[in-house]
Amino acid sequence: MRVLRYIGKRMLFIGPQLFGITLVSFFLVKLIPGDPAVMMLGPLATESTLAELRTEMGFDRTLPEQFFIYIKNLVLHGDLGTSWQTTRPVTEDLFLRMPATLELITLGLLLGLLIGVPLGVGAAYLKRGIVAKFSDYYGLLAGALPDFWLGLVLIFLFYTILGWVPAPLGRLDFFIIAPPTVTGALLIDSLLDGNWSAFTSAAGHLLLPVITLGLISGGPILKMTQSTMDRMLESDYSRYEEMCGLPKSVIVRHALRNSLPSVVTIVSVLYGFLIGGAVLVEIVFSWGGAGQYAVQGVLNADINPVLGFVFFAAVLSLIIYLIVDLIYFAIDPRVRG
Amino acid sequence: MATTPEPSTILNIEGLHVSYPVYETAPVRALRGIDLQVREGENIGLVGESGSGKTTLARAIMQLISRPGRVDSGRIEFAGRDLSKLSEEELRAIRGDDIAMVIPNPRTELNPLVTVGKQIANVARYHLSLPRKEADAMAMAMLDAVQIPDPKRRFKAYPHELSGGMAQRVVMAIALICSPRFIISDDATSGLDVTVQTQVLELLQDLVQQQGASMLFITRDIGITAHYCHQVAIIYAGEIVEIADTASFFDNPQHPYSVMLLSAFSHNPKLRGMWSKPEELIENAEAGGGCLFAGRCVRASDTCLKEHPKMRSIRPGHGVRCHHPVER
Amino acid sequence: MSVVLSVQNLIKHFPIAGSRSVVQAVNNVSFSVSRGETLALVGESGSGKTTVGRCILGLIDPTGGEITFQGNRIDKRNNVRSRHLRGKIQLVFQEPAESLDPRIRIGVTIGEPLRSLGSAREDRDKQVREMARRVGLEEEALYQYPAELSAGQQQRVGIARAIITDPELIVLDEPTSALDPTARSEVIDLLITLQKELDTAYLFISHDLSTVRYLSHRVAVMYLGMIVEQGSSQDIFSRPRHPYSIGLLSSVLLPNPRLERHSEVSLQGEIPSPIDLPNGCFLASRCPFVEAQCSERMPDADDIGSGHLVHCFKHRDVIDDEKGTLDYYERFQAEAEKLLSSGQQ
DSSP, X not given: OHHHHHHHHHHHHHHHHHHHHHHHHHHHHHTSSSOHHHHHHOTTOOHHHHHHHHHHHTTTSOXXXXXXXXXXXXXXXXXXXXXXXXXXXXXXXXXXXXXXXXHHHHHHHHHHHHHHHHHHHHHHHSOSSHHHHHHHHHHHHHHHSOHHHHHHHHHIIIIIISOOSXXXXXXXXXXXXXXXXXXXXXXXXXXXXXXXHHHHHHHHHHHXXXXXXXXXXXXXHHHHHHHHHHHHHTSHHHHHHHHTTOOHHHHHHHHHHHHHHHHHHHHHHHHHHHHHHTHHHHHHTTOOOHHHHHHHHHHTTOHHHHHHHHHHHHHHHHHHHXXXXXXXXXXXXXXXX | OOOOOOOOXXXXXXXXXXXXXXXXXXXXXXXXXXXXXXXXXXEEEEEOOTTSSHHHHHHHHTTOOOTTOEEEEEEEEETTEEGGGSOHHHHXXXXXXXXXXXXXXXXXXXXXXSOHHHHHHHHHHHHTTOOHHHHHHHHHHHHHHTTOSSHHHHHTOOGGGSOHHHHHHHHHHHHHTTOOSEEEEESTTTTSOHXXXXXXXXXXXXXXXXXXXXXXXXXXXXXXXXXXXXXXXXXXXXXXXXXXXXXXHHHSOOSHHHHHHHHTTOSOHHHHHHHSOXXXXXXXXXXXXXXXXGGGOTTOOHHXXXXXXXXXXXXXXXXXXXXXXXXO | OOEEEXXXXXXXXXXXXXXXXXXXXXXXXXXXXXXXXXXXXXXXXXXXXXXXXXXXXXXXXXXXXXXXXXXXXXXXXXXXXXXXXXXTEEEEOSOHHHHXXXXXXXXXXXXXXXXXXXXXXXXXXXXXXXXXXXXXXXXGGGGSOGGGSOHHHHHHHHHHHHHTTOOSEEEEESTTTTSOHHHHXXXXXXXXXXXXXXXXXXXXXXXXXXXXXXXXXXXXXXXXXEEEEEEEHHHHHHSOOSHHHHHHHHTOOOXXXXXXXOOSOOOOSOOOOSBSOOSSOTTTTTOXXXXXXXXXXXXXXEEEETTEEEOOTTHHHHXXXXXXXXXXXXXXXXXXXXXXXXXXX
């Protein structure tokens, strides 16, 4: 019951938070110098056509007026405007591309957890020795290597040379028919549809980009796990448990449980970052994700996609932080108290 | 004529030296040649100020001196077994089961994410190899034994939800659940309200007696030992300077440091001044190789500065380490 | 004896976020302190003694009642930081290490209160040196940092800093709890000497009963925000009348195994929470002398004579039962005197 009340209170805040984010990003974007009408019609357009376009797009109104119209459309019609590049409504574009990004980064982070957490625990527990040394180097490399470079290397190795994976040209082989969209995540949708060939194709295409993101994000996850576990194993209560003669496995297990909040935190931070930050990997693998979409918008002074992306990303981040707080609730009794 | 057999010695410490290396200077000698015997069913009070080495002794007995500290020499025998020769597995079996420790400030030492009932049950579960349900039942019984009201509800409580006094009882329950033969209480009642302290001490004494266990009661408060211990030992700068049966000690304290500790309770500043040096006049006599207390001692002579005193028996059951013990 | 501080019917309740209950920290407390006198507020956790201290310094506003210092009202607007009161009320803290700025030299720390009074540099330096001498600190200590001093010396610094403005009242909040017994007695002796020299009033907040017995002229025993008994130090310690005072005093363990304190009063259980206190006497749930009226009304103060006040319906019965515990402290001191004065050559 208390949990529901807490969620309810947080929901109340989401509205104002989103409003604030939209406000700031709207004005920031609009304040970028450059005439969007010229960009859209090209340098040879006449003054009258430019003026016509400006009126049509509402660029001749004052900024606050434009903002008000934007908000009105968003709240009343769920309309984020249209992208003049794709000529489709932004919402449509994003509902196509967001799931692509989300599927990718979710799987990438899961892999990162699978790599980072066990190594982090091992490095903290066996302070010296191979595991700790390896973790040190790995953490260093993962932080230093650019993700797109790693992606390119993997493509070169596993596709160009070894030919073990399909070409990095999007999410599916071109001859495969996509399953009907339920969640937007191809793996899930193809299973729901019973479409085995779509499943294998999607999985094959996901392999390298997920490994790329997994290897890179595994670095910070490992570091966080290791340093937190270190602290927990040195803590008063770990020493006390040792004093009571509890077996080492129990002490480590308890220490891990106490480290979970930090790991959850870093995963949530990485998640929020990767929504946009995975763009380079998306480009390398021609993924057609949301980050790519936003970048195109910026390069083409196509404002609506950019704002739309910010809005979607903000909503996702707020949801993630809410989930994280609920996880804290579940793990840590002091937070509940 | 039948004679009652002497209770056997459960803990025997001989010549224990522990030090902590310090960068670029001589190591800090935390314990210097500690000799101590505790018999079964006996309760020895160990009194010292901060830095005297009392906590180091507690950890040394449990074989938990962590790097960079090291045990330089000496034996610690528990029930006839030399603890330094045991493997980590064997020590783990002893800790919490045969030798248990009651700690102060329990709220920081209990795991914040595990219920207190579980924490008590875990100790029984792993040491006595009990299935979960049985261990839980034992823990519940233990909560009752340490007089925690409403034990069923408190079983599921987390450490931060308990008051200081209750957390202290939980820690006692953890220490006593496997019926250890030897209990070390390290300043376990400091920080507690005085009425709660009384209850906790009474309870501890009862339970320890019931189980026939022995206890090493470490404290900064000499007053407690007068009422709860069979023997009193005074520790200064890593050495035991006096050890005696309680009655003998308080009737006739021999070491000037012991008398100084007792004089702190007097309301007569002149009497106190008779036994302690003002701060300005305190010298550091450690380098001289003589008595470690000489720098603070009001009775120190030249011999004291040069010759290190050995522990002598002044009368049966009363030993003192001093060249000029107080005679009355 | 001129009264320096007068507290009348002080009440302080703290609201609890998200609930209608309040923490009844201080409930109708009245007392006064005169020049050159030490009044001790004694109690365990939840007794409200620290909250009373904070109200007196004007750090929090009382919910009810009045605090008067030298004829001035004290509250959040008129407090120790106000111009007209600056330097007149001072505070000595419990943890000397935490109350001294680790990056500032001792000499500067001691002189700080004078800066807020606007005195010139040379005057300040002179005063600082004088204070150091008074509290028994060597001059070289003035150039050192807190970490270089022992706990006892650090507390002397705290005291020097408190007396440098020649205050009329010093509030001491557990000043010796963090010290070892030998340092403790030295600091207490210093406080007594200073009081005689400066004629300052002390409000001594503590749970350390033997120190209280030694240092204070008068004692007020607090329980759950109420003063259950107050009177001269001698009266309270030798002839306590309130069951809680007796329970509290008999819990003190003095280092003499022969002096057993056989008291009828044994306070079982925990101290109840100061939220939603019951009607009637707060001790009723734990008191061995309890009867019907105890749970219905709070007893008013009964004056036993020479300023000894008790809030208990049954104090006459209590004193009859407790004859064996009288003069416990006096007997201990007598025995200790004999022991300590013998054997010294």
